[in-house]
Amino acid sequence: xxxxxxxxxxxxxxxxxxxxxxxxxxxxxxxxxxxxxxxxxxxxxxxxxxxxxxxxxxxxxxxxxxxxxxxxxxxxxxxxxxxxxxxxxxxxxxxxxxxxxxxxxxxxxxxxxxxxxxxxxxxxxxxxxxxxxxxxxxxxxxxxxxxxxxxxxxxxxxxxxxxxxxxxxxxxxxxxxxxxxxxxxxxxxxxxxxxxxxxxxxxxxxxxxxxxxxxxxxxxxxxxxxxxxxxxxxxxxxxxxxxxxxxxxxxxxxxxxxxxxxxxxxxxxxxxxxxxxxxxxxxxxxxxxxxxxxxxxxxx
Numbered sequence: 001x002x003x004x005x006x007x008x009x010x011x012x013x014x015x016x017x018x019x020x021x022x023x024x025x026x027x028x029x030x031x032x033x034x035x036x037x038x039x040x041x042x043x044x045x046x047x048x049x050x051x052x053x054x055x056x057x058x059x060x061x062x063x064x065x066x067x068x069x070x071x072x073x074x075x076x077x078x079x080x081x082x083x084x085x086x087x088x089x090x091x092x093x094x095x096x097x098x099x100x101x102x103x104x105x106x107x108x109x110x111x112x113x114x115x116x117x118x119x120x121x122x123x124x125x126x127x128x129x130x131x132x133x134x135x136x137x138x139x140x141x142x143x144x145x146x147x148x149x150x151x152x153x154x155x156x157x158x159x160x161x162x163x164x165x166x167x168x169x170x171x172x173x174x175x176x177x178x179x180x181x182x183x184x185x186x187x188x189x190x191x192x193x194x195x196x197x198x199x200x201x202x203x204x205x206x207x208x209x210x211x212x213x214x215x216x217x218x219x220x221x222x223x224x225x226x227x228x229x230x231x232x233x234x235x236x237x238x239x240x241x242x243x244x245x246x247x248x249x250x251x252x253x254x255x256x257x258x259x260x261x262x263x264x265x266x267x268x269x270x271x272x273x274x275x276x277x278x279x280x281x282x283x284x285x286x287x288x289x290x291x292x293x294x295x296x297x298x299x300x
Contacts, residue, residue: 166182
C-alpha cells in the first residue's frame with residue numbers, strides 16, 4: 001500500500017508571502033538536523049507547501065474515511081492500485097432460529113424408596129405390650145393385609161423380642177409409607193380398633209395424642225376412680241358423645257387417655273375431657289359440645 005500526503009486545493013496555487021518561504025526552509029533544515037533518526041521519512045514523498053486556504057473535508061458515501069470533525073489539513077488515502085488488489089472476504093452470518101423457544105422441560109420418574117435412601121433398607125420396630133399380645137394374634141391378618149399389599153411394606157412379628165418389625169422393599173412407592181405403617185401398628189397397640197386405626201394409612205392429617213389424668217390434676221384413691229367414671233359415663237355414654245361431636249376416637253386405658261383425630265378436633269376433645277377431670281358435670285360439657293359442634297358445622 002502506497003501512501004501520499006496531498007495538499008488541499010485553495011484559492012490560489014502561488015505562495016502569497018515571503019514568510020511562508022522562510023517556514024519552508026526552516027522545516028527543511030530541521031529534517032536535515034535529525035536525519036539519522038528520520039531515515040524512514042526518506043521513503044515518503046513529502047511536499048511542504050503552505051496552503052492558501054484550509055478547507056474541511058466532507059463525508060460522502062464514496063469517501064467514508066474522512067470525518068467532518070477532523071482538524072488535520074492533510075488527509076491520508078489509499079491509492080486506487082492498492083485498493084484494486086485488496087480481497088474482501090465476506091463471512092455469512094449464522095442463521096438464528098425463528099423462535100427463541102426454550103427446550104422442552106425434562107420429565108423424570110419419581111424416585112422409589114430404596115433409591116431415595118441410596119439403596120439402604122429402612123426399619124421400624126414397634127413394641128407389643130403384654131395385654132395386647134392376644135389381640136395382635138387375633139387380628140394379625142387384618143393388620144398384615146393392608147400393610148403388605150397396599151402400602152408395599154414388609155412386616156413380621158419377632159416372637160423372641162416381642163416386637164413388630166417393618167422394613168421397606170424395592171416396590172415401596174413412597175418412603176413415608178413406612179412411617180404410616182408404624183403409626184398404624186402403634187395405634188393398634190394403644191387400644192384402638194383396626195377399622196379406626198387403619199385411617200392413619202389413608203389420611204395424612206390424622207394424629208394420636210396421649211396424656212394422663214395426673215397431667216391435668218393430681219388425684220388419688222376414690223377421687224381418681226370417680227374422675228375415670230366421669231370420663232367414660234354410664235356404659236360409655238359420655239365418651240361416645242364426645243367422639244361423635246368432635247369426630248375423634250378416644251381410648252381410656254386406666255389413667256392414660258389416647259385421642260385419634262385431626263389437630264383441631266383433638267384440641268376440642270381434650271378440652272372436654274379436661275373439664276370432666278376437673279369436676280365439671282356431664283350436662284355442662286354436653287351443652288358446650290353442642291355449641292362447638294354447631295360452630296364447626298358452620299365453618300365447613
